[in-house]
Amino acid sequence: MKNRMNIAFFASSLVSAYWNGAATYYRGIVRAMHARGHRVTFYEPDAFKRQKHRDMDDPPWAKVVVYSAESEAEVLRTVEQARGADLVVKASGVGVHDALLERAVLDLQGPGTLVVYWDVDAPATLDRMHHDAHDPLRPLVPRYDLVLTYGGGEPVSSAYKALGARDCIPIYNALDPTTHFPVAPEPRFEGDLGFLGNRLPDREARVEEFFLRAAAALPGRRFLLGGSGWQDKPMPPNVRYLGHVFTADHNAFNCTPLAVLNISRESMARYGFSPATRVFEAAGAAACLITDAWEGLEQFFEPGAEMLVARNGDEVAHQLESLDTDKARAVGEAAYRRVLAEHTYDHRAAQLDAVLEGRTMETAT
Structure with missing residues (x-):
């Protein structure tokens, strides 16, 4: 060559x-x-x-x-x-x-x-x-x-x-560590769980299950939704819709809430071995990530230690209820070390x- x-x-x-x-x-x-x-x-x-x-x-x-x-x-x-x-x-x-x-x-x-x-x-x-x-x-x-x-x-x-x-x-x-990295929290992204993703046909049902259902189950918690196309989607009152979040704001979005959520599109979850860019962006920001379960996750991160895993909206709610600041920090820092070393x-x-x-x-x- x-x-x-x-x-x-x-x-x-x-x-x-x-x-x-x-x-x-x-x-x-x-x-x-x-x-x-x-x-x-x-x-x-x-x-x-x-x-x-x-x-x-x-x-x-x-x-x-x-x-x-x-x-x-x-x-x-x-x-x-x-x-x-x-x-x-x-x-x-x-x-x-x-x-x-x-x-x-x-x-x-x-x-x-x-x-x-x-x-x-x-x-x-x-x-x-x-x-x-x-x-x-x-x-x-x-x-x-x-x-x-x-x-x-x-x-x-x-x-x-x-x-x-x-x-x-x-x-x-x-991860590109020159563009996605830990930053100071920003008040506009304060909350308990953030999800970032555009509204797409083979993602919407899974967003309803993993994000909106979890929000409905935890009315006392604050949820953030970023991405295009969700403006007319019915949501629980504890969900704040941000609209399109520019790439320059992704670090603050990942670093500010207690945790962020990854939801695979239906087709990618079915085939497995398809970590989204958001997974590595969140790890690069040392964020605590809760992800839907998909085959092959263990090839990239250790479940429970470097990333939290949920099979449905009830499990997302349970993971969030069980999470405190110290645990969230430990999970995020472990993911950060792994992504820099291998991904x-x-x-x-x-x-x-x-x-x-x-x-x-x-x-x-």
């Missing part, structure tokens, strides 16, 4: 987390790859008002190209700009012209150019392909040099291989480099 790769990355957005839950993941991976000497050009569409809701300027560790997605011709012209890159990535969930992009990037494949499909929502993508034999991605899967995912473990890898993938390797979410994006970038080195050597031979 070349010591320094030229990487073209087609994905939803690097500079805006607005309706874009993968932003933290992209930022962590791209920044860490830049630190290892690679050059990344990140192509993102001008769509979903994300450019009007930027939460960061163009970073020094990536070239950001914002392209018009008003026509297929414009999208294809943008793809052509990536010709000659050492690595071309098409991420899932760009949101506009996904099927076109998934076909078009494969035309860039050739000697010296690997083309990778990077699935940041593998459970949903796999469910979609399994339910639709004519899904446009299905016949393309075997053509990609490699499939990467940000979660799912062996169940997802096996499912992709069954669809013809040459290989499928998870590059899990992680930073530097760790993930080193893994990615090793994976890509193997693939480029195979191509060369």
Whole structure:
């Protein structure tokens, strides 16, 4: 593999987390790859008002190209700009012209150019392909040099291989300690339990169970809900809705309440081995995290010591009732030590480099 790769990355957005839950993941991976000497050009569409809701300027560790997605011709012209890159990535969930992009990037494949499909929502993508034999991605899967995912473990890898993938390797979410770290509490986020997540179809029922049910069971406790789309959702009176919480405020949101809650989307909980970015953000802030139960949790954190686990809303309420400041601090500090030791994006970038080195050597031979 070349010591320094030229990487073209087609994905939803690097500079805006607005309706874009993968932003933290992209930022962590791209920044860490830049630190290892690679050059990344990140192509993102001008769509979903994300450019009007930027939460960061163009970073020094990536070239950001914002392209018009008003026509297929414009999208294809943008793809052509990536010709000659050492690595071309098409991420899932760009949101506009996904099927076109998934076909078009494969035309860039050739000697010296690997083309990778990077699935940041593998459970949903796999469910979609399994339910639709004519899904446009299905016949393309075997053509990609490699499939990467940000979660799912062996169940997802096996499912992709069954669809013809040459290989499928998870590059899990992680922590960027330069952006997520402990800070002083802020009064606006004071409460007993905070949850941060956008309103999505395969998350809503689980939010009702794990968060709203727990709030209803503990009327004397204060609950905080952050994220887009919940404004018309009926809630118990002890829930305060904050709306969209910008990335710059995530540290204070994690550090201020007694505990914060992670709720996996239904598809990710079903496949397991899919820790959300919020899990690592909370650990990086030394927050006490209560998480819904999912298979593979023990691979990342020790339940009961580094993270508290609940199987339903009643157990969330019980965990919160049993929690005092000293215990919350001990759990959060244990998670902080673990995430710095094993789960930073530097760790993930080193893994990615090793994976890509193997693939480029195979191509060369």
